[in-house]
Amino acid sequence: MSKRYALAKRLQEKSGLSKSHVGKSHRFGYQPGMQSALRNLSVFLCALGCFIDQAEVRAKAPNIILVITDDQGYGPVGRHGHPWIKTPNLNKLYDTSTRFTRFLVSPTCAPTRSALMTGRHPMKNGVTHTILERERMTLKATTLPQVLKQAGYTSGIFGKWHLGDEEPYQPHKRGFDEAFIHGAGGIGQAYNCSCADAPGNKYFDPIIRHNGSFVKTKGFCTDLFFTAALGWIKAKKDNETPFFAYITTNAPHGPFIAPPKNTKRFTDLGFADKQAGFYGMIENIDENMGRLMGKLKDWNLYKDTILIFMSDNGMTGGGSGRLGQAVAKGYPFFNAGMKGLKGSADEGGVRVPFFIRWDDHWKAGRNIGTVSAHIDVLPTLAAIAGIKKLPEEQVEGRSMLPLLTGEKKTLSDSRYLFTHKGRWKTGAEPNNFQWINYAVRNQRYRFVGGGTAISVSERQRKKGISPKDALFDMLKDPGQRTNVINEHPGVAAKMRAAYNKFWTEARPLMVNESVPMSPTRPFHVWYKQQTQSTGIPHWKAPEL
Incomplete structure (x- = not known):
């Protein structure tokens, strides 16, 4: 018996409808109990319909x-x-x-x-x-x-x-x-x-x-x-x-x-x-x-x-x-x-x-x-x-x-995705790090902001070589070997502007920047409390 049929049968029993009510017609006019039966039938069908809808969603x-x-x-x-x-x-x-x-x-x-x-x-x-x-x-x-x-x-x-x-x-x-x-x-x-x-x-x-x-x-x-x-x-x-x-x-x-x-x-x-x-x-x-x-x-x-x-x-x-x-x-x-x-x-x-x-x-x-x-x-x-x-x-x-x-072969290529390494020193102002260690990506290009290792290595930076923005055509150059920013300055400008808009939206939502460090480590505290009270039981691996 299917789950759907079983539920329908339970609904039928709760409604007071018997087999004599369902599937048989009376030839003429009103019969005693018919109004109640029809009312119950209506409730039954509505409930069954709701169940079927839910079953289909499920x-x-x-x-x-x-x-x-x-x-x-x-x-x-x-x-x-x-x-x-x-x-x-x-x-x-x-x-x-x-x-x-x-x-x-x-x-x-x-x-x-x-x-x-x-x-x-x-x-x-x-x-x-x-x-x-x-x-x-x-x-x-x-x-x-x-x-x-x-x-x-x-x-x-x-x-x-x-x-x-x-x-x-x-x-x-x-x-x-x-x-x-x-x-x-x-x-x-x-x-x-x-x-x-x-x-x-x-x-x-x-x-x-x-x-x-x-x-x-x-x-x-x-x-x-x-x-x-x-x-x-x-x-x-x-x-x-x-x-x-x-x-x-x-x-x-x-x-x-x-x-x-x-x-x-x-x-x-x-x-x-x-x-x-x-x-x-x-x-x-x-x-x-x-x-x-x-x-x-x-x-x-x-x-x-x-x-x-x-x-x-x-x-x-x-x-x-x-x-x-x-x-x-x-x-x-x-x-x-x-x-x-x-x-x-x-x-x-x-x-x-x-x-x-x-x-x-x-x-x-x-x-x-x-x-x-x-x-x-x-x-x-x-x-x-x-x-x-x-x-x-x-x-x-x-x-x-x-x-x-398979409804679509591709989606709009007008979207930008934003990357930032983060990880600036705690207590520092994030805005001071907006323009380093970041990138912008769309379907074709990756724009990498100055200050990242892609344009200048850490060793070069220590020698005083200034990092520069870089743009890469990821369809032609997936290994990011050739900076084409001079050939496509307008593309780079749009990506940089989009990133600036993103940062402006994101900065107020960086809610953890000024919070104090917790004086305790919760897992350590809870572990000690449990050790001293109920102890640490062995986990029983499930039978598979």
Whole structure:
């Protein structure tokens, strides 16, 4: 018996309508009880109609799984041309997905995450850094899980939050029904402010904050985050309402520590420990993507579930190696021909993978070259879920759904996307840093402001060489080798003016610039309180 039929039968019974009332007609005139029966029939049909409408809406709202890695960037994926990384599961997802080949985020992690949660530029969320209270996303923002609740979604986060460690900023207070997270921007981090993880935390057997209480886990952090997410998905998959699972690894962020079997593959090849850890973490992520994709197949969820894979900023330096130098003998450094890494306003600092798969709905194996961004995720997922009401005066992004369905081949190329590294010294006036470490992007050009490494290196700047603005034709010169600003001064002037307008709008919304540093680290305080009261229980891993 279908759920729809079962509910209809219950409505019939409650209405007092029997089979004798439904489907039979009386030949002549009024019959005793007919008026009441007809009234009940009317109520029954209205209720059934409402149910059918709701069922149809629900049928159009798929489950959503968004996986975001930390500091991986665009390059270390086999299908992106990487010559030696082994990512068979990401390769498979690439083959079965629609790929946005120019998907742009922010140069560092907390800013990107705030844009995903709100659909607007990070600085307008108050996020101008990754620590020192400036990673906290304004409490006035409406978050992605809160928007999805309009369509009945249940939401869970597993891994890195990094948008505020004080209680009002925590994810279980901001729309997530399930929260299985570490604190700060990385496991074990602690700064002289509220941004801090549980004291002494490690990548293996970490302490995790689970729905507001700490638990002791057993295993490697990335494995644990995927296991917790899979257990939650298993519990939710047969519900009538859809789920949103946000799986957000802290890997391959430093310190570069991977499971021994993943590290050993690289140390055996002659890699140094840091690089073995970095690339080992990526191959471990790939293994976990294989676990996730396997369970989606086993649970027959692919036709009802959208799967997204992305990273939060460009590939990190140090752990990945150095540009122009082999990572190990016979293993060249690879950044997909791009200039810039994490923290840069160049293309390589902000371009990431974006694979999105929904079987039987969107054609697989497609590349979409329309420049898209982190601010587009919220309006896209809202459109997919049939949500028409978005937070007023908040969402700046645009829906990518017409591109996914094939309704449109491209979107307007008149839009500008803005990048700023942020991270100026705490207490400094942001306006003094407006014109350095920034960039403007549209479909064709990237304008990079003077003071960034793209036009003059740090070494050159120390020698007194003045930085200059630069303009690059990204269609002809994706590696940003030739400055064409003299050939297109009008293009550069328009982009600079658009950026100035953006900054003027964003500056009043940078709400964390003058706040005092928290005298306590909330995760440390809560951990001590729980240790002294109930203790830290062991987390029981779900049966999968």
